Amino acid sequence: MSDSEEETQDKQLKIVILGDGASGKTSLATRFAQEAFGKQYKQTVGLDFFLKRITLPGNVSVTLQVWDIGGQTLGGKMLDKYIYGAHGVLLVYDITNYQSFEDLEDWLGMVRKVNEEAERQPNVALVANKSEDAVACPRGAGVDLEHMRTVKADKHSRFCQENGLSSHFVSAKTGDSVAVCFQRVAADTLGIKLNKAEMEQSQGVLKAELVDYREASGLREYRAAAAAARCDKSSVCSVQ
Numbered sequence: 001m002s003d004s005e006e007e008t009q010d011k012q013l014k015i016v017i018l019g020d021g022a023s024g025k026t027s028l029a030t031r032f033a034q035e036a037f038g039k040q041y042k043q044t045v046g047l048d049f050f051l052k053r054i055t056l057p058g059n060v061s062v063t064l065q066v067w068d069i070g071g072q073t074l075g076g077k078m079l080d081k082y083i084y085g086a087h088g089v090l091l092v093y094d095i096t097n098y099q100s101f102e103d104l105e106d107w108l109g110m111v112r113k114v115n116e117e118a119e120r121q122p123n124v125a126l127v128a129n130k131s132e133d134a135v136a137c138p139r140g141a142g143v144d145l146e147h148m149r150t151v152k153a154d155k156h157s158r159f160c161q162e163n164g165l166s167s168h169f170v171s172a173k174t175g176d177s178v179a180v181c182f183q184r185v186a187a188d189t190l191g192i193k194l195n196k197a198e199m200e201q202s203q204g205v206l207k208a209e210l211v212d213y214r215e216a217s218g219l220r221e222y223r224a225a226a227a228a229a230r231c232d233k234s235s236v237c238s239v240q
C-alpha cells in the first residue's frame with residue numbers, strides 16, 4: 001500500500017454538533033451513526049460521542065468523530081474545550097422554535113471565538129431540523145409541524161450568506177438529508193466537491209412533490225431554498 005493510500009485510510013475528522021436544547025442534535029447524531037430515531041427527549045448532559053466511517057468521492061474513507069454537545073452548555077466553562085480543534089460544525093435549530101434560530105448567533109460566536117487564533121476556521125453547516133413536514137411529506141402526514149414552522153426560509157438563507165455557511169434542511173425523524181450534511185462538512189474540510197448525484201443519493205424521499213395548497217401558504221420560497229440546499233452544488237449558501 002502506498003503512503004498516500006495509508007494516509008487516506010486513517011483520516012479522522014472532529015465534527016461538533018451545536019444548538020439549543022431539544023433542537024434535535026442527539027437525534028441527528030443517532031440517525032447518522034446508528035440509523036435510529038427515538039421520540040422521547042432525553043437531555044444530553046455535557047456531551048456524547050459517536051463514530052461513523054464514510055466514503056467520500058474519490059474513494060476517500062474518513063471516520064467522523066461526532067461530538068454531540070448538550071444544549072445547556074452555552075455559557076458554560078467547558079464549551080470552548082468541546083469546540084476546540086473541530087474540523088466541522090453543525091449548527092442545529094428547530095424550525096418550529098424561533099428562539100433556537102436566534103440563539104445560533106451565540107453558538108456561532110463561540111465557534112469563531114474559540115478558533116480566532118487558529119489557522120483556519122471550521123466548516124460550518126446551518127441545519128434546519130424537524131423539516132420533514134416541509135420538504136419530505138407529499139401530503140397528509142406531518143402537516144402539523146409545517147403549520148408550526150416559525151423560521152422562514154429567507155431568514156435561514158440570509159444567515160447562511162452573511163456567515164458563509166452551507167445550508168441544510170433535514171429531519172432526524174425521517175432521516176431526510178441527514179447524511180448529506182455530515183458529508184458536506186467533511187468534504188468541505190478535505191477540499192472535496194460533492195456532485196449533484198452524490199448529494200441526491202443520500203436524500204431519497206426528498207424529491208417528493210408537494211401539494212398545491214402548501215405552495216399557496218408561502219411554502220414556495222421555502223421549497224426553493226430547500227431545493228437549492230440539497231440539489232445544487234452551487235447553492236446560494238455554499239461555503240466558498
Ligand SMILES: Nc1nc2c(ncn2[C@@H]2O[C@H](COP(=O)(O)OP(=O)(O)OP(=O)(O)O)[C@@H](O)[C@H]2O)c(=O)[nH]1
Nearest residue numbers: 021022023024025026027039041044071130172173
Ligand atoms: N418531529 C421531529 N422531532 C424531532 C426531530 N429531531 C428530534 N426530534 C425530537 O425533539 C426532541 C429533542 O431531541 P434531541 O435530539 O434530544 O435534542 P437535543 O438537541 O440533543 O437536546 P439537548 O440534549 O437538550 O441538547 C426529541 O423528543 C426528539 O424525538 C425531527 O427531525 N422531527
